[in-house]
Amino acid sequence: MSTPAAAAQRRPGDWRRTHTCGALRLSDAGATVTLNGWVHARRDHGGIYFVDLRDRYGLTQVVLDEKLASSVRFSAEYVLSVTGTVKARDAQNRNAERATGEIEVVAARVEVLSASPNPPFEVSDDIDTALETRLRYRWLDLRRPLLQKNLLHRSRFINAIRRSFERQGFAEIETPILTKATPEGARDYLVPARVHPGKFYALPQSPQIFKQLLMVAGMDRYFQVARCFRDEDLRADRQPEFTQLDMEMSFVEEEDVFACWERVLSETFAECMGLQIKTPFKRLHYDEAQQRYGSDKPDTRFGLELKALDAWARQCEFNVFKSVTAQAGGRVMGISVPADLAAQISRKDLDTELTDHAKSFGAKGLAWWRPAADGGAGPLAKFAAGEQGLALRAALGAKDGDLCLFAAGPQAQVLRVLGELRNLLGRKFGLAKASGIAWDFLWVTGFPMFLRNEENGRWESAHHPFTAPADWNFRADDDAALGKLESRAYDLVMNGWELGSGSIRIHREEVQQRVFGLLGIGPDEQREKFGFLLEALAHGAPPHGGFAVGLDRLTALTAGLDNIREITAFPKTASAADLMCQAPSRVADAQLAEVHVARAGKGLEEGA
RNA sequence: GGGGACGUAGCUCAAUCGGUUAGAGUACCGGCCUGUCACGCCGGUGGUUGCGGGUUCGAGUCCCGUCGUCCUCGCCA
Numbered sequence: 181m182s183t184p185a186a187a188a189q190r191r192p193g194d195w196r197r198t199h200t201c202g203a204l205r206l207s208d209a210g211a212t213v214t215l216n217g218w219v220h221a222r223r224d225h226g227g228i229y230f231v232d233l234r235d236r237y238g239l240t241q242v243v244l245d246e247k248l249a250s251s252v253r254f255s256a257e258y259v260l261s262v263t264g265t266v267k268a269r270d271a272q273n274r275n276a277e278r279a280t281g282e283i284e285v286v287a288a289r290v291e292v293l294s295a296s297p298n299p300p301f302e303v304s305d306d307i308d309t310a311l312e313t314r315l316r317y318r319w320l321d322l323r324r325p326l327l328q329k330n331l332l333h334r335s336r337f338i339n340a341i342r343r344s345f346e347r348q349g350f351a352e353i354e355t356p357i358l359t360k361a362t363p364e365g366a367r368d369y370l371v372p373a374r375v376h377p378g379k380f381y382a383l384p385q386s387p388q389i390f391k392q393l394l395m396v397a398g399m400d401r402y403f404q405v406a407r408c409f410r411d412e413d414l415r416a417d418r419q420p421e422f423t424q425l426d427m428e429m430s431f432v433e434e435e436d437v438f439a440c441w442e443r444v445l446s447e448t449f450a451e452c453m454g455l456q457i458k459t460p461f462k463r464l465h466y467d468e469a470q471q472r473y474g475s476d477k478p479d480t481r482f483g484l485e486l487k488a489l490d491a492w493a494r495q496c497e498f499n500v501f502k503s504v505t506a507q508a509g510g511r512v513m514g515i516s517v518p519a520d521l522a523a524q525i526s527r528k529d530l531d532t533e534l535t536d537h538a539k540s541f542g543a544k545g546l547a548w549w550r551p552a553a554d555g556g557a558g559p560l561a562k563f564a565a566g567e568q569g570l571a572l573r574a575a576l577g578a579k580d581g582d583l584c585l586f587a588a589g590p591q592a593q594v595l596r597v598l599g600e601l602r603n604l605l606g607r608k609f610g611l612a613k614a615s616g617i618a619w620d621f622l623w624v625t626g627f628p629m630f631l632r633n634e635e636n637g638r639w640e641s642a643h644h645p646f647t648a649p650a651d652w653n654f655r656a657d658d659d660a661a662l663g664k665l666e667s668r669a670y671d672l673v674m675n676g677w678e679l680g681s682g683s684i685r686i687h688r689e690e691v692q693q694r695v696f697g698l699l700g701i702g703p704d705e706q707r708e709k710f711g712f713l714l715e716a717l718a719h720g721a722p723p724h725g726g727f728a729v730g731l732d733r734l735t736a737l738t739a740g741l742d743n744i745r746e747i748t749a750f751p752k753t754a755s756a757a758d759l760m761c762q763a764p765s766r767v768a769d770a771q772l773a774e775v776h777v778a779r780a781g782k783g784l785e786e787g788a
Numbered sequence: 789g790g791g792g793a794c795g796u797a798g799c800u801c802a803a804u805c806g807g808u809u810a811g812a813g814u815a816c817c818g819g820c821c822u823g824u825c826a827c828g829c830c831g832g833u834g835g836u837u838g839c840g841g842g843u844u845c846g847a848g849u850c851c852c853g854u855c856g857u858c859c860u861c862g863c864c865a
Contacts, residue, residue, distance in 0.1 A: 225828090226821040241825065255816085273823055281825085298816055301799050306826085308800060312857050365865035385865080412864040413789090540791090540861065644865040699865095754858065 195261035195291050202238020206282045209268040213285060215240055216293065218323065219258045220303065224249070231287075233262060234303070236328055241275075241284040243267075252290045257303065257320075259294035262287050311745070315759040318750055330747045333452070334735040338405060340448040341425055347447075348440060350401040350427065355390035357383060357407070363701065363709055364645060366410035369420075372775035383409035383421075386728060388646060389713055391428040392685055395724040396716045403427040405731070411756075416743045417677075417733055420756045424680070428726030434670060434684060437725050438463075438623055441672065445621070453738060461621035461672075469624050474513075474599020476627070479676030481620045482611035484602045486513050486595070492575050493588070498563040500547070504588040512588040515598055519581030521609050522550070530583075537604050538587065543597040547586040551578050560586065603676065612675060622673040629654075629667035630698070639698050643669035646713075647683040648725075652691055656698045672729065679734055682727030689717040 190198070197216040204213065220234035229249035231242040242262050254260060264287040275281030300317050301309045305326040314321040321327060342352070361368045361382035368382035384390075386408045394402045406426040414420065429437065442459040449455045462480070469478050472485045493501035493512035504510040517525065525534070535546040549560035551573055556564065564572045578584050587597040606612055612620075629649050630639040639662060641647065650666040668684035686692045692714060696706045706714060732744040745751040752758050772778065 221825075223824050223827055224821085225824060228822040228824080230824055230827090232825070239825090243823085246822085270823085273825090275825055278825080298798065302815070304826090310795090310799085310857075312795095313799075315857095362865085366863085388865095410864060413862085415864090416859070418864070542861095641865050647865090753856085755856085757856090759857090 193289075195293065197261070200237035201233050201235040201240045202279060204240060204266055204280050204283050204285070206268055208266045209283060211266045212263070213266055214261060214263040215242070215285060216259070216261050218303070219254055219256050219260060222255070231260075231262075233260060234323075236332075238279055240280045241278075242287050243284050244287050244290065248287055248290060252292065254290075254292055255296070255298070257296035257299045257323075258292055259296075261291040261293055263289040312753075312759060315745075315751070315753065318760045322749065327746070330739050330741065331749060333739045334731075334747050337448060337452050337735050337738060338425070338731060340451045341444055342403075342405070343451075344444040344447045345403045345427065348401070348443065350403040350429075351399060352404055353394060353399065353402050354404060355384070355387040355394075355406065359384050359390075360709075363705070364641070364699070366412050369409045369411050372777050374775045377776040385410050386424060387426050388644065389710075391426060391726060392646065392713070392721075392724065393716050395428055395430045395685075395687075396719070396721045398430075398722075400430045401427075402429075402726075406728075414752070414754045414756060416745075417736075419732065419744060419748060419751055421752075422744075423731045424728040425731050426726070426728040428724060430722040430724040432684075432723070432725055434625065434668065434725070437682060437684075437727050438670075441727060441729075442621075449619070449738075455619065457619050457621065461623050463623045463625060465626045466624055466628070466666075467626065470595050474595040474597075474602060475676075476624055477671065477673045477676060477678045478599070478622070479603065479606060479612055479620070480622055481615040481617045481675065482606050484515050484517065484605055484611070486515055486598050486602070487576050488512075489514050489572070489575050489586070492572055496563050496568065498560065501586075501588050507590075509591050510589065511591040511594045512586065513594050513598055514576050514584050514586040515602060516576040516578035517583040517585065517605060519579065521605070522581060522583035524609070525583055534585070534601065534604070538597050538601060541597045541600045542593045543587055543589070546601075547588070549584040549586070551582060551584065552580050556580075558584075560584070606676075620675050624671045624673055626650075626666050627669040627671070628663075629665040630662050632663065638700055641695075641699060643667055643681065643683055645695055645699055645701075646685050646692070648686050649691070649695075652688070654694075656694050662698070668725070670727075672727070674734075674737065677733060677737060678730075680727055680729035682725065684723070684725035687717060687721040687723050689714050689721075692717055 190196075194214065195216070196214065198214045199208075201215055201217045215233050217233035217235040217240075220232040220239055222232075223230040227246045229244040229246070231244065232239050233242050242264065262285060264285040266283050267286050269282055269284055299320055301307055301313060301320070303320060303323045305324055307324075309321075322331070345352070358371060358381040361370065361380060362385070366385050368385065371381040371383065373379045373381055384406075387404060387406050391402050391404075404426050406424050407421055408424055409421050411420060412418075427440075429440065438460065442461055446457050446459050449457045464478070464480070466476055469476055471488070472478070473480070474486050489501075489512045490505055494505045496502055501512045504512055530546070530548055538546040547559050549558040549564055549572070550556045551564065551569060555561050555566075555569060560572075572584075573579070576584050585598070585601055587594040628642045629647070631642045632638075633640050648668040650668060654665050655661060669681065670683065671681045672679045686695065692710075693703075693706060696710065697703075701709070732748060736742070736744045736747045739747055741747055750758065750760065757763065
C-alpha cells in the first residue's frame, strides 16, 4: 500500500492514505504518513486525545493534542483522513496486543471525509447483537473485523480453487441465470417473461444440464463458481441462493473425478490454511455407511458404530423386538456406548434428551440396557439375563458398565434414529475433536439409483435423473431389481457434513429416455422439457461426469463457522427475506401488468 | 405445512405470584482529567414493553390473534 511512486505523486494536503491502518511498525518511526479509516474508539484525557482508526487491515492509534482535538468534531464511525508523524511509543505505553501497538501517529491534520450518526450497534467482535439487527444494518455489521476476516477467507479459498482447476486445464464458463423450469427436484424461482406473455423463466437449481451440454460441445473440462437457487425452506446451513463450485469432465470414470478434487482440495488447503491433507481420501460404500453409521454422510472420526441385532431379536422374549423381525424390512439394531461415557449419561438424560432426540426422527421410544452380571438395568434387562445377556453383549460388542441403545422398526427409520443418536453422543462428548483428526474426507459411493416414493408408489431418482446407472442395461420393468440398482453417484463428506455430490452421467439418449420413462416422464413431456438434452445426447455425447461442492458450507467449515450466514456477505433470513433492502417487496400493478402477471390467493390481500 | 424458543431504552439484558413512577450495563450528550488502548470519575437525555384484541380494580407479566427473528421436522432431484 505504501509505494515510493505513490508518495512522489502526492500533492500538499493530499487526503489519500499512504499506509493502511494495519501497516505501520517501529521501523516507520519518524515518517510523515496519511491514514484513512473509520473512528473505532476515542479516549479523551483532557489535554491529550486518542483515536483508534480502523480499516480492513487493522487499527492504529492516533494522538491529537488539545488544540487539534478541539478544532475538529467527530465521533464513532466517522471516516477520517489523518496526516501526522509516526512516533515510537515509550516502552510503558506499548500495546503488545495490537500489531501496530509499538507506534502511534501524532496527528498534524485531521479531515472529516464522512460523518455518521450514532451507529445502531458497536462495530466490535465482542458484541452480541441480534442477527435481525445485524442483517438490517449489514453494511455496518460487515465492518467488524471477524466478518471481514470471514469474507477474505472465502475470497482466498475460492481463488485458490480457481487456480487449481486452471492448472488442471479446466475452462471457466458461465451458464444462464434465466433458464427453464424443470419438473423435478426443488421448487423453482420463477421470472415472468415480458416479451412472452404467460411464460416464465426459472432460476437454475444448478447448472447441471448446461455443463453436460458443454461436454457434448467438446469443452472437455469445465468449472464455474455458480450461483444456484432453490425455493425451499431454509436452515442454518441453507440459503435460498447459494454458491457451488461446479465442474464437469469428459472421458472419465469415478476415480478421475475423485483424483481431480483430491488435488484441488489438497492444493487449496495447503495454500489457504497451510495444511497437508491426506490423499487419496477414504472410500466408503453407501450400504456400509448406512449399516455402520446410520447415515450417508457419517462422521467417521469416532466409533459408536451400529450393530445388527436381528438374529438375537428373532429368538428373544421381548415382543416389541421379536415382532419387528417378523415384518418385511423390519430391523433391530443397537449401539453400545463405552462405560467411561455411559457413566456420564444419567437416567434423566436417557428419558429426556436421548429419547426426545430419537422420537424427533421417528422412533416411538428408546429402549436401553446397562449390561451387568446380574442382568443389568433398563427395559431390556429382564430379557437379557444369563445366556441371553451374553449373546446380546456379543452382538453389540458391549461390556459391563456400557450403555446400549436400541431401535426397532422399518430399516430406514432404525438407521436414521441410531445414526442421529450417534451424532448426538458424538457432539455431547466431543468425540470427533477427541479423535485428533481435524479434517476427515470421505467419498461415499454406490448410492441407490432409484427410491420408491412412499406416498404415490412411484420411482424417483435418488440423485438426479441424469445420473448413470451402474448397469446400462437395467430393466425398467423389474421392480425388485430397480430397488437394488446402484447408481454412479457419489458424495464427498467431511467431518459428517456433505460437502458436495456428483455422478457419472448418462451420455446415451436411449438410457436417458428409459430413466425418464421410469420416473413417469412420458415421451411428450420428455420432448417438451428435455428435448434439447436428448437431441444433444443423440449427436455424439462423450462419456462424462462431474461434481459440485457447496462453497458456502466448505468455506464456513474451514473458517471454523457453523452458520453460513457468517461467511455470506448479504444473507437472507429463515423466511428468505433480505432485512437490509426489504426484499421481497410489493410491486406496482403497472409493473405486474407489464409482465402479464395478476395477483391471486393470498397475494390479492398482501400484495396490494 | 408442523413443533419449539424468543420479541422490554440505539444495543445487550433485568423487572418476585398480575400491583407504586418499567430498572441496569453499554452507547450517546454535557462536565472534569496529559498516556489511554474495554480509559476513569461526575451528571444527563433516552420507553407505543413488536402490533391488535380480550380477561381484570389493575397487564411487560395471563388468554386469543397477528407480525418478525432463530432452531428444528417435513421439504431441499
